[in-house]
Amino acid sequence: MRILLVGAGGVGTAITRIAARRDFFERMVVADYDLTRAEAAVAAVADAGGARFAAARVDASDEEAVTRLMTDERCDVLLNATDPRFVMPLFRAALAAGAHYLDMAMSLSRPHPERPYELTGVMLGDEQFALDDRWREAGRLALVGMGVEPGLSDVFARYAADELFDTIEEIGVRDGANLTVDGYDFAPSFSIWTTIEECLNPPVVHEADRGWFTTAPFSEPEVFDFPAGIGPVECVNVEHEEVLLIPRRVKAGRVTFKYGLGEEFINALRVLHQIGLDRTDPVTVTAKDGTRVEVSPRDVVAACLPDPAALGDRMHGKTCAGTWVRGTRDGQPREVYLYHVVDNAWSMREYGCQAVVWQTAVNPVVALELVANGTWSGAGVLGPEAFTPRPFLDLLTAYDSPWGIREQRSA
Numbered sequence: 001m002r003i004l005l006v007g008a009g010g011v012g013t014a015i016t017r018i019a020a021r022r023d024f025f026e027r028m029v030v031a032d033y034d035l036t037r038a039e040a041a042v043a044a045v046a047d048a049g050g051a052r053f054a055a056a057r058v059d060a061s062d063e064e065a066v067t068r069l070m071t072d073e074r075c076d077v078l079l080n081a082t083d084p085r086f087v088m089p090l091f092r093a094a095l096a097a098g099a100h101y102l103d104m105a106m107s108l109s110r111p112h113p114e115r116p117y118e119l120t121g122v123m124l125g126d127e128q129f130a131l132d133d134r135w136r137e138a139g140r141l142a143l144v145g146m147g148v149e150p151g152l153s154d155v156f157a158r159y160a161a162d163e164l165f166d167t168i169e170e171i172g173v174r175d176g177a178n179l180t181v182d183g184y185d186f187a188p189s190f191s192i193w194t195t196i197e198e199c200l201n202p203p204v205v206h207e208a209d210r211g212w213f214t215t216a217p218f219s220e221p222e223v224f225d226f227p228a229g230i231g232p233v234e235c236v237n238v239e240h241e242e243v244l245l246i247p248r249r250v251k252a253g254r255v256t257f258k259y260g261l262g263e264e265f266i267n268a269l270r271v272l273h274q275i276g277l278d279r280t281d282p283v284t285v286t287a288k289d290g291t292r293v294e295v296s297p298r299d300v301v302a303a304c305l306p307d308p309a310a311l312g313d314r315m316h317g318k319t320c321a322g323t324w325v326r327g328t329r330d331g332q333p334r335e336v337y338l339y340h341v342v343d344n345a346w347s348m349r350e351y352g353c354q355a356v357v358w359q360t361a362v363n364p365v366v367a368l369e370l371v372a373n374g375t376w377s378g379a380g381v382l383g384p385e386a387f388t389p390r391p392f393l394d395l396l397t398a399y400d401s402p403w404g405i406r407e408q409r410s411a
């Protein structure tokens with residue numbers, strides 16, 4: 001397998017460090033708008049199979065340039081490690097190059113223009129699923145939402161349906177952490193651009209008898225007790241791809257996604273929204289010398305905050321991603337939480353990557369290995385829940401990244 005990895009930020013860099021320890025691929029071209037970032041990612045794995053890696057510069061918004069790079073490098077698959085703004089140009093470029101495609105976040109949503117907190121508008125991934133026929137006709141696979149959440153959480157949902165339950169009443173993806181960052185009162189552990197997009201858009205809920213509908217941001221707060229010493233964290237509804245993906249393949253009465261943000265983080269996001277700093281459309285800024293520039297307020301916020309990938313040596317604690325499932329087995333009620341925990345001290349010691357980006361990055365590498373060896377195959381636009389889950393979970397463990405199951409209530 002020959003891979004084009006687009007995006008050499010925190011997750012992209014973690015992908016190279018994880019992949020360097022595996023032998024399922026022939027070549028990985030690491031491409032970024034900033035060539036120095038791509039070169040740094042490649043240099044970091046020079047002592048671990050670095051001959052298979054190469055750096056390149058590419059603008060992720062330039063479909064033709066990405067297609068040319070894929071063709072020139074004879075790449076079989078495009079792995080998208082950029083933020084969601086670039087999903088569609090990269091998605092189309094991979095199709096044009098006759099390659100497979102994999103991402104960790106799907107095409108952006110647009111709220112309903114009149115009733116945003118009741119009805120869905122354009123949902124996450126709608127633009128990608130609209131091209132499903134073209135991917136099927138080409139005989140190529142677009143594996144979408146294959147990070148940790150979405151991604152591993154979807155695999156957990158399918159595993160629960162296949163092996164743990166006879167009927168499922170509710171699937172709730174629950175994400176929480178006890179991470180702290182020395183020296184910062186407000187330092188997101190993941191891309192603030194993506195975090196704003198997820199947290200301030202209307203969250204989507206799916207119910208079997210109602211379909212998809214929306215609620216207000218941060219709705220339905222609940223305290224969820226996370227394993228591995230993380231403990232109770234208040235979680236709230238957030239827009240996320242699992243709610244759009246899981247119901248396509250797994251039958252459940254209700255599907256939700258809730259994120260443990262914390263009151264301080266929620267208040268900061270609300271203030272950004274109130275003063276318009278969450279906007280992506282450019283505004284005109286006049287400098288002291290009279291120079292006028294166009295700038296996106298959200299990009300300014302991102303520029304003012306520390307790079308999440310560079311915070312690992314100041315971070316402490318663990319992050320947990322998982323899927324809570326309630327239903328029946330053999331006529332008896334059952335409730336479980338399938339989870340994956342990463343300790344920041346471990347990920348920094350073993351890979352030099354902070355826990356959140358490492359946890360996101362390991363899952364697409366596992367998926368690519370399954371595609372490379374033919375265990376996972378298909379054509380069209382498919383989410384992780386479309387595939388047999390056990391091989392993925394077994395291989396994840398082989399990557400020295402075990403997962404767990406906690407019985408919430410005895411069967």
